[in-house]
Amino acid sequence: MxxxxxxxxxxxxxxxxxxxxxxxxxxxxxxxxxxxxxxxxxxxxxxxxxxxSMIATSLRTGKTRSIGLIVEDISNQFFAELARVIEDEAKNIDYRVFYCSTGDDDERSAELIHSLLQANVDGFIITPTQNLEDKIDLLLKLKKPVVLVDRYFPGQRVSHVVMDNYEAANSATKFLLNKGRKHIAVVNNKSEMIQMKLREDGYRDALKEEGIYNEALVLHMDYHSSEETRIAEIMSFFKKNPKIDAVLFLANYMGLAGLQAFRVMGISIPKDISVISFDDHDSFKLHTPTITVIAQPIEDIAIKSIQLLMSQMTDMKTFDVEKSLKKGKLIVRESV
Incomplete structure (x- = not known):
């Protein structure tokens, strides 16, 4: 044409x-x-x-009507759905989205930020890696509109939209306690990111209230390990702790590895162990039995992040930094 x-x-x-x-x-x-x-x-x-012409318009206005979206892993269903809603919302206001994955790699994240700066995107929506605080500070210094999603850095003055991770984990653990579970394990990664720490804090505090917290029932795995390694670590952990009667997986990729480990070990859900995982996934709905999850309010997070970004892109001088906390939803299925 x-x-x-x-x-x-x-x-x-x-x-x-x-x-x-x-x-x-x-x-x-x-x-x-x-x-x-x-x-x-x-x-x-x-x-x-x-x-x-986008180039001509950019030269005339200084704007490209584009947003840079940097997420941890676009192949992860949570981030894929988040990107889809953000893209839909951006399209409604005639903006395009350039999205890319960090693989939770700090160096890769920094490179992506510099690349998008060179592309002159009008704003950034970022799920930051553990050591990206300095690069976020750089964007703020350059007066670039930026909103963090899913995680943030405590004390940094930047708008963010996240789920109430502490409350979600705390409520899920209490739900398991109310079902009569006493030996509740948690599987987390070794990340020091705030969302993972808050999830584990919520789990721990719920058990401490009952006086039954047991540090031996906490498994920390390397984020960058292969799925085979995760499965092996989970199998080893549960063999060492045969009294575990429930487990909370703090991310869906850990939950998926756990289900494979239980199948190999012949552990029956929920007869032998009750299971809850953060972040819904199609596999959890198709699994037999179906898996209870803590679902993030993806649409709410995406829409709010666009709103906060637009407030900055409209007027960087008068916008207010907003720290938005969204409530997660416990979807009860057959695994508890």
Missing amino acids: KKITIKDIATEAKVSISTVSFVINDKGEKMGISAGVIKKVQEVAEKLNYRP
């Missing part, structure tokens, strides 16, 4: 190319062009489905 140019519009509207240029750049009235001609040019541009 031939690309429509301002020359095509000028020919169709029977006006000069300069007249079309002034109109589509919102300078028609200023240049003394009549309301009738402005309307005619706009109608022809719409009829021909004219789309202005």
